[in-house]
Amino acid sequence: MSIHWQYVRHDKLDSNLLDAEHSLHQSPLFCDASLAALLDAYPRERLGIWTFGEHAEGDERPIFGTANDLSGEEILEAVKKGRIWLNLRATNELVPHYAETADHIFDSLQSRMGQRIIKRDMSVLISSPGIHVHYHLDIPLVALLQVRGTKTLYLYPEAEQFAPTERLEAIALGEGDESLFFESAFDAHVQPVELKPGKGISWPQNAPHRVQNGDMMNVSLSCEFMTWPALFRANALYANGRLRRSFGARPGRPKGMAPATFGKAALARVFKKFERGETTPEPRDPAFVLDLDSPGAVRTL
Template sequence: MVDWPQAARAEFGKSIIEARHSIHNSPLFCDGSLAALLDLYPRDQLGIWTFADHGEGEEAPVKGEAPDMSGEELLEAVKNGRIWLNLRATNSHVADYAPIADQVFNSIQHMSGQRVLKRDMGVLISSPNVHVHYHLDIPMVALFQVRGEKTVWFYPPTERFAPAAHVEAIALREKEEGLPYSASFDLMAQEFPLRPGMGVTWPQTAPHRVQNGNMLNVSLSCEFMTLPALIKANATYANGRLRRDFGARPSRAHSVSAGTVSKALLARAFKRVGKPQNSAAVTPATFAVDLAAPNCTRALI
């Protein structure tokens, strides 16, 4: 069961909205089930990352691999290391988790009064004390805490905190989701602690960072689109192409208007012509998960 506040519809997409849920009571998230999930999930699709300590500037996460480890071994490495696993679209890859995703996304659809599209429920399994750097997501996101505790800091989706050119680069897939961070930003941040049974959703492209507590964390990262969110995402893509290909200085896509709808249609035309020449390559793996190594990570030669 997922419960949203009665007044949430008016604030959806504009403010941070808290939910309550009972997903953490499911046996699908005990150690044995998580190990089995890691065995069932396509290993070549598994996102394995580690992060440097929290600091100013822009720090990219470091990608890893674990092709020959069992799910039980990989879970043990997460418990004892500094590792962040992202099982994107678990609802599509492992059938047992699809009903939970349906429950989550249907609750968002009912709460918002908007059709929920592109439903991607990822399971995040991460080490004690991991800090996920300052970043943003192009889709809308709802985060549900299942095990452990973490704190999320949310920042306004404005030029100061998320420069338009950076957001466009993420939409164009020229770069990963990270953004330059300054400690001064925290004066405008909303700090949100998450414990099992709690969930939260926030405005599209609002920057945020995450700090795990001193324990294993399991969360559901539920990415989705509504029609307004899809229009704004495509308008951002079009802005990026206009800036790069024609030297334009387009206005940011804050809301749905005649202008953003026109740009969303323009994005479709850009995509038919082809991707931009400078699209980012796939990030290579630079470490392997190794139970015997410090922080359970070993550099690849």
């Protein structure tokens, strides 16, 4: 298994990106039979099953579904026939024989970045031909490695115009999902990145993005992680959100590893200590169920 990262500069972004060349697409872990076995082995209650509308302006939200008692092979068939996006979060922790693959990815990133990588979460993404993943951002750092199929990643600058500070703080606080409001004018600043099997990329923390699949089933590895600077930034965002909501403060975005960032990160620990156990997530009701006998392999509930 080989993974090689290099820093590259793209015209439309202020920060360098990390591009990867890898051999993961040659692994037997990602053939149809292995993916069906993975879906059977993965805890069904943890399986993220989503669909998305067509790409458009506005605040597009993912729609949550369920597979009920379908087998892994049947779920895979539904993905090939429909507009489905499966997210198997923390596959490296929940299905042990994928842990070595994750270790190779994260260790290679750690070596290239020269920073310790913590909070390692490798998700296997299995998605339908042609599906568009809405405009959103992630709080951790992310590396996306393409294993099967092709997709285009559309990256936007990490700036107020593309992700307002208050919305960024809300995402850090876990208020709703990671969606952002999209305007077609943003595409004047977009950096498209074509991903084919054997390619990968990691982008700046909190950079907004959207993804368009090619006309075939896609398999990708979405690897979320933190470095210590990234963790301090995430906690500073959390603290800023609490200060804005509870005390009427108007904090700006965290600026690198400044003293204020360290102070906000420490304050976040205090907030989290007092908030622990006070709220529990509301259960999510599925809007559809995978059904091979229905058009598009989906039946609305």
